[in-house]
Amino acid sequence: MKQNGKAVYDAKSRQMAEQMILAEKRQLARQSEEDCDCKDGMFPSQPTPSRRGLLFAAGSVVGVIGAASIARAEPRKAPPGATFYDVAEDPTKEQGRPVAGDGGYGTRSQFETEVRVRYPTPNENTSWSFTPLSAMLGNTTPSGLHFERHHAGIPTIDPARHNLLIHGMVKNPLTFSVADIKRMPSVTRKHFIECSGNGLTEWNKPTLKTVQATHGLLSTSEWTGVQFSTFARETGLSDGAAWVLAEGADAAVMTRSIPLEKMLKDALIVYGQNGEAIRPEQGYPLRLLLPGYEGNTHIKWLRRLQVSDKPFMTREETSKYTDLLGNGKARMFSLDMDAKSVITFPSGDMKLPGPGFYNIGGLAWSGRGRIQSVDVSTDAGKTWYPARLESTPEPMCTVRFSFPWMWDGKVAVLQSRCMDETGYVQPTLKQLIAIRGDNGPFGSVYHLNAIQSWAINEAGEVSNVHA
Amino acid sequence: MSMLRTIFSCMIGLCVSTGVNAQSIVDHFGFGKTPAPQDMAKYFAIPPSGAGLPPGSGTGKAGADIFAENCAACHGDKLQGNPAVGLGGDRLIGGRGSLASKTPIKTVESYWPYSTTLFDYVKRAMPFNAPGSLTDDQVYSLVAYILSEAKIVKPTDVMNADTLPKVVMPNRDGFIPDSRPELELYR
Numbered sequence: 001m002k003q004n005g006k007a008v009y010d011a012k013s014r015q016m017a018e019q020m021i022l023a024e025k026r027q028l029a030r031q032s033e034e035d036c037d038c039k040d041g042m043f044p045s046q047p048t049p050s051r052r053g054l055l056f057a058a059g060s061v062v063g064v065i066g067a068a069s070i071a072r073a074e075p076r077k078a079p080p081g082a083t084f085y086d087v088a089e090d091p092t093k094e095q096g097r098p099v100a101g102d103g104g105y106g107t108r109s110q111f112e113t114e115v116r117v118r119y120p121t122p123n124e125n126t127s128w129s130f131t132p133l134s135a136m137l138g139n140t141t142p143s144g145l146h147f148e149r150h151h152a153g154i155p156t157i158d159p160a161r162h163n164l165l166i167h168g169m170v171k172n173p174l175t176f177s178v179a180d181i182k183r184m185p186s187v188t189r190k191h192f193i194e195c196s197g198n199g200l201t202e203w204n205k206p207t208l209k210t211v212q213a214t215h216g217l218l219s220t221s222e223w224t225g226v227q228f229s230t231f232a233r234e235t236g237l238s239d240g241a242a243w244v245l246a247e248g249a250d251a252a253v254m255t256r257s258i259p260l261e262k263m264l265k266d267a268l269i270v271y272g273q274n275g276e277a278i279r280p281e282q283g284y285p286l287r288l289l290l291p292g293y294e295g296n297t298h299i300k301w302l303r304r305l306q307v308s309d310k311p312f313m314t315r316e317e318t319s320k321y322t323d324l325l326g327n328g329k330a331r332m333f334s335l336d337m338d339a340k341s342v343i344t345f346p347s348g349d350m351k352l353p354g355p356g357f358y359n360i361g362g363l364a365w366s367g368r369g370r371i372q373s374v375d376v377s378t379d380a381g382k383t384w385y386p387a388r389l390e391s392t393p394e395p396m397c398t399v400r401f402s403f404p405w406m407w408d409g410k411v412a413v414l415q416s417r418c419m420d421e422t423g424y425v426q427p428t429l430k431q432l433i434a435i436r437g438d439n440g441p442f443g444s445v446y447h448l449n450a451i452q453s454w455a456i457n458e459a460g461e462v463s464n465v466h467a
Numbered sequence: 468m469s470m471l472r473t474i475f476s477c478m479i480g481l482c483v484s485t486g487v488n489a490q491s492i493v494d495h496f497g498f499g500k501t502p503a504p505q506d507m508a509k510y511f512a513i514p515p516s517g518a519g520l521p522p523g524s525g526t527g528k529a530g531a532d533i534f535a536e537n538c539a540a541c542h543g544d545k546l547q548g549n550p551a552v553g554l555g556g557d558r559l560i561g562g563r564g565s566l567a568s569k570t571p572i573k574t575v576e577s578y579w580p581y582s583t584t585l586f587d588y589v590k591r592a593m594p595f596n597a598p599g600s601l602t603d604d605q606v607y608s609l610v611a612y613i614l615s616e617a618k619i620v621k622p623t624d625v626m627n628a629d630t631l632p633k634v635v636m637p638n639r640d641g642f643i644p645d646s647r648p649e650l651e652l653y654r
Contacts, residue, residue, distance in 0.1 A: 122555030174499030315588040328567030
């Protein structure tokens with residue numbers, strides 16, 4: 001399967017990539033029709049028309065039945081996570097909704113339509129969905145838009161029946177209830193999680209259009225939970241302990257071996273995400289959080305930690321999540337996420353309305369510490385300018401950057417490049433391929449952290465390119 | 468020592484207002500229960516040493532029918548995989564010698580370094596539609612079947628707690644520790 005010396009997709013991967021391209025197209029079409037008329041997806045310039053007149057017309061037909069049953073007869077469309085409400089012609093001239101009329105748990109505005117999009121793997125129980133990065137504001141990903149990767153669906157777990165067992169090379173094996181864990185001293189920290197498969201479609205050619213699909217396996221939350229070291233003090237550790245197997249309570253009974261050093265340094269057993277209980281898709285009621293490590297190791301629905309002297313060589317650390325290099329050897333336990341950044345505005349499939357001022361913006365993150373600096377280029381990396389960091393960088397956490405730009409209406413290629421506090425500089429794709437070989441996406445699947453390029457043509461259309 | 472503790476406690480804000488005695492430091496929270504052996508019995512994780520492999524055994528010959536019945540729909544009757552919607556089982560054999568090419572094929576046969584991983588994973592997560600439903604004899608038989616179709620063992624070879632860890636997989640030496648960070652990327 002070679003063409004002009006370049007690897008191309010085999011039948012299965014091609015089919016999958018084509019399906020994703022279609023899914024992305026459908027999603028874009030849905031957005032432009034439901035969201036607003038701004039095809040460029042950047043300025044909701046067209047107000048959504050009031051549907052009040054429509055409702056009255058319908059009401060007069062059904063007469064006395066009333067608005068509630070009309071709503072039932074002809075349900076108003078609200079995006080996932082929202083409830084449809086009639087829009088007043090002038091909200092200052094009539095009462096709004098009563099306090100707590102939503103039952104006590106609020107929803108997002110019906111005008112906000114962004115959703116996660118699933119990658120079309122053949123089996124929807126082992127699949128992943130992307131965070132809509134270009135619509136994210138600030139640093140925190142709303143819990144309902146946090147990316148997903150499940151290997152056997154999302155289990156529904158009753159916290160009253162869920163425990164965490166810590167055993168193996170410990171002095172006192174112990175089982176903790178969720179209630180026990182919530183009574184222990186906790187910490188709250190902001191960290192990103194990135195799937196090491198983020199961008200796997202982009203190794204040998206620009207494949208998907210939007211930043212959601214090329215970079216959306218990245219999300220940031222504020223996590224609350226108990227440090228592993230706190231548990232280790234309770235159970236004690238035996239001499240020679242060096243690894244910890246973490247196991248989930250899903251149908252994949254997902255397992256990964258984690259170096260004990262990492263577990264004692266900063267691993268958290270979390271139950272909180274963005275101020276409330278972690279979502280079922282994120283591991284409710286307990287998840288292992290390993291700051292800066294590849295997403296797969298952050299075992300969800302965590303039920304067991306087995307301390308040992310050696311790794312277990314589970315399927316997810318041999319068959320998968322290993323990095324086959326050009327020479328036929330594969331790296332294993334490639335756990336740290338390298339520094340990476342991406343411009344989310346403007347990004348793929350947007351359209352700039354015309355020459356003028358644009359505040360280029362994006363995200364930068366590193367699994368090895370804080371982001372030190374971010375540079376932006378508008379000429380495909382020939383000239384670099386320092387970007388402005390919009391908040392104080394935190395370790396193993398995304399930071400938002402921006403760069404003020406006057407677009408002259410000519411062809412441009414936008415790039416961002418970050419450096420983390422260890423001095424590591426985000427590489428070009430060429431540099432990465434020179435080290436790892438050009439067998440992606442078959443051999444090199446994971447850990448693509450190359451500089452992303454967005455080309456802008458004279459019409460203002462933004463597209464994904466390799467530059 | 469207790470003086471030190473007091474100073475430290477004051478630093479982290481636990482100083483009581485009388486200033487005479489800081490709150491004593493908790494040695495253990497007293498949370499958590501000692502697990503009963505029967506509660507631990509359902510857990511397993513099989514490392515390359517084979518520690519924890521259960522009693523039981525199976526051969527590739529015995530595994531053929533079990534595979535046809537429980538696995539072939541998703542993984543193909545020739546273990547070639549099935550990308551159909553709703554199934555999506557991986558290809559399990561073939562691909563030897565392809566790892567250094569531009570289109571490597573990673574399967575149990577060509578890529579997996581340890582036979583114990585296969586036992587652990589099939590017992591843990593397969594069949595996908597009824598995970599954890601197989602007996603240990605069935606798992607040994609299926610492992611023996613996949614390994615014999617991959618020409619790593621003979622169809623008559625018996626796989627059990629003693630023999631399975633001794634099977635040398637073709638790509639046993641194909642893995643290296645993470646060689647990152649890639650030093651050429653520093654400035």
